[in-house]
Amino acid sequence: MKKRIYLFLSFLTVIFLCHLSASAQNYANVKVDDLSDAQIRQMIQRAESVGYSDAQLEQAAAAQGMKAEEIQKLRTRVEKIRKQSGTTDTGQSDTDINTNGAVRKYNNPDKDKSDSLVKKNTPKIDVLESLKPKIFGSDLFKNSNITFEPNLRLATPRSYIIGPDDELLIDINGDNEANYKLKVSPDGTIRLQYVGIVSVGGLSIEQASSKIRSALSTTYPALRSGRSTVAINLGNIRSIKVVMTGEVVKAGTYTLSSLSTVYNALSASGGPNDNGSYRKIQVIRNNKIISTIDVYDFVTGGIQRGNIRLQDQDVINIPVYENRVEMVGEIKRPALFETIKGESLQNVINFAGGFNNQAYTAKIKVFQNTDKERKLTDISASEFSTYQPKNGDRFVVEAILDRFENRVTIAGAVFRPGQYELDKGLTLKGLINKSDGLTEDAFLNRGYINRLNMDNTPALISFDVAKIIAGTEADIPLQREDKVTISSIFDLRDEYKISVQGEVRAAGTFEYAEGMTLESVIQMAGGFKEGATPNRIEIARRVKNSDATSISARAAELFIVNVDQDLKLLGDPFILKPFDIVSVRNSEGYTVQKQVKIEGEVLYPGTYTLTRKDERISEVIKRAGGLTPSAYPDGASLKRQGAEKVNPKDKNAIDNKEEEDRKFLNLKRAQEAGVKDTLTSNVEQKLIQSDLVGISLVKILKDSLSRYNLIVEDGDVIRVPRTLQTVKVTGEILNPNSIVYLPGKSLRQYINGAGGFTANARKGGVYVKYANGSAAAVSKFLFFNNDPKIKPGAEILVPKRADRERLTAQSWIGIGTAVASLGAIIVSLLR
Numbered sequence: 001m002k003k004r005i006y007l008f009l010s011f012l013t014v015i016f017l018c019h020l021s022a023s024a025q026n027y028a029n030v031k032v033d034d035l036s037d038a039q040i041r042q043m044i045q046r047a048e049s050v051g052y053s054d055a056q057l058e059q060a061a062a063a064q065g066m067k068a069e070e071i072q073k074l075r076t077r078v079e080k081i082r083k084q085s086g087t088t089d090t091g092q093s094d095t096d097i098n099t100n101g102a103v104r105k106y107n108n109p110d111k112d113k114s115d116s117l118v119k120k121n122t123p124k125i126d127v128l129e130s131l132k133p134k135i136f137g138s139d140l141f142k143n144s145n146i147t148f149e150p151n152l153r154l155a156t157p158r159s160y161i162i163g164p165d166d167e168l169l170i171d172i173n174g175d176n177e178a179n180y181k182l183k184v185s186p187d188g189t190i191r192l193q194y195v196g197i198v199s200v201g202g203l204s205i206e207q208a209s210s211k212i213r214s215a216l217s218t219t220y221p222a223l224r225s226g227r228s229t230v231a232i233n234l235g236n237i238r239s240i241k242v243v244m245t246g247e248v249v250k251a252g253t254y255t256l257s258s259l260s261t262v263y264n265a266l267s268a269s270g271g272p273n274d275n276g277s278y279r280k281i282q283v284i285r286n287n288k289i290i291s292t293i294d295v296y297d298f299v300t301g302g303i304q305r306g307n308i309r310l311q312d313q314d315v316i317n318i319p320v321y322e323n324r325v326e327m328v329g330e331i332k333r334p335a336l337f338e339t340i341k342g343e344s345l346q347n348v349i350n351f352a353g354g355f356n357n358q359a360y361t362a363k364i365k366v367f368q369n370t371d372k373e374r375k376l377t378d379i380s381a382s383e384f385s386t387y388q389p390k391n392g393d394r395f396v397v398e399a400i401l402d403r404f405e406n407r408v409t410i411a412g413a414v415f416r417p418g419q420y421e422l423d424k425g426l427t428l429k430g431l432i433n434k435s436d437g438l439t440e441d442a443f444l445n446r447g448y449i450n451r452l453n454m455d456n457t458p459a460l461i462s463f464d465v466a467k468i469i470a471g472t473e474a475d476i477p478l479q480r481e482d483k484v485t486i487s488s489i490f491d492l493r494d495e496y497k498i499s500v501q502g503e504v505r506a507a508g509t510f511e512y513a514e515g516m517t518l519e520s521v522i523q524m525a526g527g528f529k530e531g532a533t534p535n536r537i538e539i540a541r542r543v544k545n546s547d548a549t550s551i552s553a554r555a556a557e558l559f560i561v562n563v564d565q566d567l568k569l570l571g572d573p574f575i576l577k578p579f580d581i582v583s584v585r586n587s588e589g590y591t592v593q594k595q596v597k598i599e600g601e602v603l604y605p606g607t608y609t610l611t612r613k614d615e616r617i618s619e620v621i622k623r624a625g626g627l628t629p630s631a632y633p634d635g636a637s638l639k640r641q642g643a644e645k646v647n648p649k650d651k652n653a654i655d656n657k658e659e660e661d662r663k664f665l666n667l668k669r670a671q672e673a674g675v676k677d678t679l680t681s682n683v684e685q686k687l688i689q690s691d692l693v694g695i696s697l698v699k700i701l702k703d704s705l706s707r708y709n710l711i712v713e714d715g716d717v718i719r720v721p722r723t724l725q726t727v728k729v730t731g732e733i734l735n736p737n738s739i740v741y742l743p744g745k746s747l748r749q750y751i752n753g754a755g756g757f758t759a760n761a762r763k764g765g766v767y768v769k770y771a772n773g774s775a776a777a778v779s780k781f782l783f784f785n786n787d788p789k790i791k792p793g794a795e796i797l798v799p800k801r802a803d804r805e806r807l808t809a810q811s812w813i814g815i816g817t818a819v820a821s822l823g824a825i826i827v828s829l830l831r
Contacts, residue, residue, distance in 0.1 A: 030066055032073035038334075040077050054078055133326050136335040136351060137278045137299045141249075141271025158206040160234065163258065163312060164188060167235030168200070170212065174228030176220045181235060194219045208232065242310050244269040246318035247276030261307045262293055265316050277321040279340050283308060284315040296338075300351060325389045327352045329397035330359035345379060345387040348395065360398045367394040408478050410435050412486040413442035428476040429468055431484060438469070443487040449476065450483040498576055500525040502584035503532030517573035519563055521582060527567070533587035535562045539574070540581040594714035598624045601631030601720045614711055617695065617718060618704045627701075632723040635771030635793045636697035638710070639717040694774025724771060724793030729754035731798035732761035747778070747787040750796055762801040769795045 047057045057078070058071050066074070162168070162184060170180035170192075182190040188201015195215050200208040209232040213223060222228035240258045242265050244251050249270030256264060262283055272278055283291040283306075293306040310316075321338050325348060328334045332353030339348060345364070355361050361381060368375045369392040379387050389395075406422040408431060415436035423430075428449070432438065444466035451459045465486055467473035478484075496512035498521055505526030518537065528534065539559040546553045561574050576582075594610045603625025617638070627633065693710075697720065700709045712718075726738040727750055734755030747768070757763060767777040771793030779786040790796075807815075 030070060032070050032077060035077070037077075037081060040074075040081050044078060044081065133328070134335045135274065135278075135324075136333070136337045137295050138271070140295065140299060141267050141269075157259075157309075158204065160205045160259070160309070161311060162188075162200045162203055162205065162208050163238055163240075164201065165236075165238035166258070167237075168208075169233045169235045171231045171233075172216070172220060172223075172228055173231070175222040176228045178220075184238075192216065205232065205234070240310060240312035240314075243313070243315045244318075245315060247273050247320055248316075248318050249273045256310065258310075258312075260310050261304075262291070262310065262316060263298075263304065263307050265310060272318045275320050276318040277338060279321070279338050280319055282317045282319065283310070284317055285311060285313075294340075296351065323389065323391040325391070325393040325395065327395040327397070329395075330356050330399050331397050332356055339389050343389070344385050345389055345395070346384040348389055349384065355397060358399045360400045365396045365398065367396070368392065404481065406480060408480070408482045408484070410484040410486070412447075412484075412491075413439045413488040414486060415439060422478060422480055422482075426478050428463065428478060428484065429471075430475075431478060432469070432486075438465070438486065439488070441488045441490055443489050443492060444469075447484065447486040449478075450485070451479060452481050494578075496578035498578070499581045500584070501581070503529040503586055504584050505529055512576070512578045516576045518561055518576060518582065519567045519569070519573060521576060522563070522584070523567055528565070528584065531586050531590040531592070532584050533590075534565045536585055537561050537563060538583040538585070539576070540583070541577060542579050596620060596712045596714070596716040596718065599717065599719045600636075601628040601722055602626065603628060610712065610714070616704070616709045616711055617697075618700050618709050620712055620718065621697075621701065621720075627720060630722050631720050632771070632792065633697040633701065633720065634791055635721045635724055636695060637719050637772045638693040638695045639719065640693050640713065641715050692773025694770070694772050696772070721771060721793065727790055727792070728795040729798075730795065732758040732800050733798055734758055741790070741792045745790060747790060747796065750790060751798070757798065760801050762799045765799045767797055769797060 043057075047054075052060065054075070058075060061071050061074060062068070164184050164186045166184045168180075168182050168184065168190060170178075170182065172178040178193075180192065182192070184190055184200060189197050189199045191197050192212070192215065195218070198212055198215050200211065203211065209230075212232060213230050216230060217223040220228055223230060238258045239255050240260070242254050242256055242260075244254060244265060249272070251269070254265060254268050256268065262281070266272075266281070272281070278295040281293040281295065282289050283293070291306045291308045297303045297305045298307075323339045324336055325339060326336050327348055331349070332355075334352065337348050337351045349355070363381070364379045364384075366377050366379055368377060368390060407419055408422045408426070409419050410431055411417045414432060415438075417435060420431060420434050438444075442465065445464065447463050447465045447468075449461040449463070451461055453459050461476065463476060464473055468475060498510045498512050498516065499508075500510065500521055501507050504522060505528075507525055510521060510524050518539065522528065537560070539561060541557040541559065543554050543557050546555070559574070563574075564570050595607050596610065597607050598605050598620060602621065605624065608620055608623055621627070695710065696708045699706050703709075725741055727741050728738045729750055730736045733751065734757075737754055739750055739753045747766070751757065751766075764778065764780070767775055768788045768790065769775045770791055776788035778788065
């Protein structure tokens with residue numbers, strides 16, 4: 001069924017493309033080799049604007065008549081331009097065009113994709129339009145933003161010819177006052193009160209005004225003496241019919257305003273078509289050509305020569321062009337240009353806006369059509385004004401060469417590196433002087449010149465910089481495109497550094513300077529820290545002459561140096577060398593105070609400074625006054641920064657990290673804000689549960705020599721909670737919650753109190769986390785379970801069982817095959 005749908009949709013696609021090929025423009029004559037990169041880029045942009053991929057673009061080209069070999073060339077040009085611009089085809093298509101121009105469908109018989117293909121190939125705009133050269137002047141009548149509509153609010157033109165249906169406004173002022181609003185009858189007359197019928201049809205406004213004034217003077221004598229005046233204007237303007245014929249986009253009869261001109265009619269009809277002339281548009285009135293319009297006058301200079309006002313039944317004829325040439329390349333307006341008799345190539349260049357700044361103006365190539373074949377001719381600049389373009393000529397303006405005729409370059413250790421003019425007789429020493437001479441760090445032993453041989457193969461010429469400057473060695477004449485390089489001494493060696501580490505205020509790496517002493521580099525590093533010792537400063541120096549064959553070869557040379565605490569200049573200073581490493585040690589016996597913090601149920605909680613390096617937990621508790629009556633020693637914990645869990649995280653363990661971190665952050669913010677009453681004992685445990693070290697405070701207080709009595713370290717936090725009353729049950733439990741602690745209650749009873757295990761619970765992996773941070777897991781001995789003891793504040797965690805993959809049919813077949821093979825082997829061995 002799917003195959004039938006696929007074939008049916010493919011058939012519809014082919015029918016659609018055939019219809020498209022018949023109705024669309026014909027691109028069979030397009031030569032891709034003649035197209036410019038700008039035209040290809042414009043085509044790509046138009047295709048991307050409507051969502052065409054490159055494959056669909058080729059399909060559209062084939063559907064509109066482009067030959068298969070030209071499609072292949074177009075594909076190559078598109079790929080080349082995309083590679084140059086760093087873009088790729090982002091469209092996705094399941095179609096392609098093979099070498100004979102037929103549509104090839106990839107193996108994807110999906111109905112939706114086929115429907116989408118038909119919709120995508122519906123050409124809303126012609127994406128290949130840029131492949132055909134543009135006719136100069138055609139945009140004038142296609143651009144909807146340019147309008148030639150007459151301005152009906154202007155004063156009545158005195159040359160306007162009155163006709164039927166015009167409305168005349170006659171105003172008499174002075175000794176006599178009268179107003180007339182008269183419509184011209186079909187026979188060209190008006191009826192004046194007290195005067196009679198006056199014929200005005202075919203007269204201009206100026207002629208009609210004189211005639212009407214003469215007729216009114218018999219009724220209004222003051223008009224003769226000048227004591228009264230008469231003004232005649234147009235009211236409503238009539239419509240006229242104009243016929244557009246010839247090579248026009250939309251030929252026919254058009255109804256226009258009687259104030260309309262030839263350009264108004266051209267704009268309404270779309271102007272000349274592809275074969276129409278823009279240089280000889282004719283206005284025919286009463287079977288006579290009364291005006292010939294050259295659109296180029298308006299396009300190039302804004303002059304509307306011959307743009308006369310139209311009259312009823314005028315005919316505008318657009319003949320077929322006689323000569324049309326194309327100009328492409330490095331010009332400002334590449335297009336097809338129409339030429340008339342007497343115009344030269346220079347006129348065509350002027351129509352194209354002249355050359356751009358990259359044009360090669362010495363010659364222009366012209367491709368011509370002869371009676372049998374094509375011909376190529378080079379036209380020099382001196383012939384531009386005399387060469388007469390012929391119909392079909394294609395002028396190509398090439399770009400100038402990307403090379404210099406008189407350039408040399410100098411780089412490196414000179415004051416002004418860069419490009420310079422190659423003067424006549426310029427030598428190497430002269431170029432160095434042009435660049436303001438050598439810098440102080442110039443490497444004088446050797447420089448080199450990169451030179452191009454006559455066949456453009458590279459050559460390298462070395463020279464002694466010092467001898468060239470001193471004149472003791474023959475100077476080197478320079479040639480075009482020579483590149484002189486004079487290195488700096490710093491370019492030819494590693495960057496010299498000194499490293500300072502240890503007890504200084506700003507340890508780091510510093511630039512080496514000749515004569516740098518130990519005291520100066522310590523000063524550069526900010527001086528000694530409070531605990532630094534000026535004695536036994538160690539300097540490690542690189543070894544350059546080590547015995548590489550010896551197993552105990554020296555890797556570094558060490559120096560132990562004492563300096564003054566205040567960095568005074570005393571005695572001979574120790575001079576450093578490049579790459580030395582200076583290490584400043586701590587002073588013996590210098591120790592920074594260390595502190596621990598005690599929280600919870602002790603008499604005097606707070607921060608305590610350690611008095612000895614081996615002070616233990618019991619001694620700190622004793623300094624804090626001991627425990628309060630409500631203290632819970634079994635839940636006491638030690639928080640130590642950097643403590644890590646030994647066991648790796650179980651992939652089947654409960655992972656509520658994101659939720660727990662969010663709660664922890666909110667609770668910590670509440671605590672920092674001073675909202676103490678919102679923090680229960682469980683919340684306080686959460687705030688310190690990270691980095692906990694499990695301790696047994698009961699054993700520590702009972703026996704100060706116990707191994708549980710740890711030595712405290714800087715930053716430790718000892719917390720003694722109040723008596724806890726609940727046990728928390730979480731994980732794969734039907735109803736995770738906290739349960740009231742009862743002495744003697746077993747692990748199973750707490751789990752049953754929370755609803756029991758879920759179907760995914762891993763019962764053998766249950767473990768208990770105690771309030772002091774320690775944990776214990778369920779163990780098994782023979783057939784007996786050994787559950788850990790439950791204490792107040794403990795948390796029972798039930799992990800999730802690992803998901804198991806079900807065996808597929810192929811797996812069962814594999815197992816069966818393996819068993820059968822094993823059975824066959826056993827039988828063979830028994831025999």
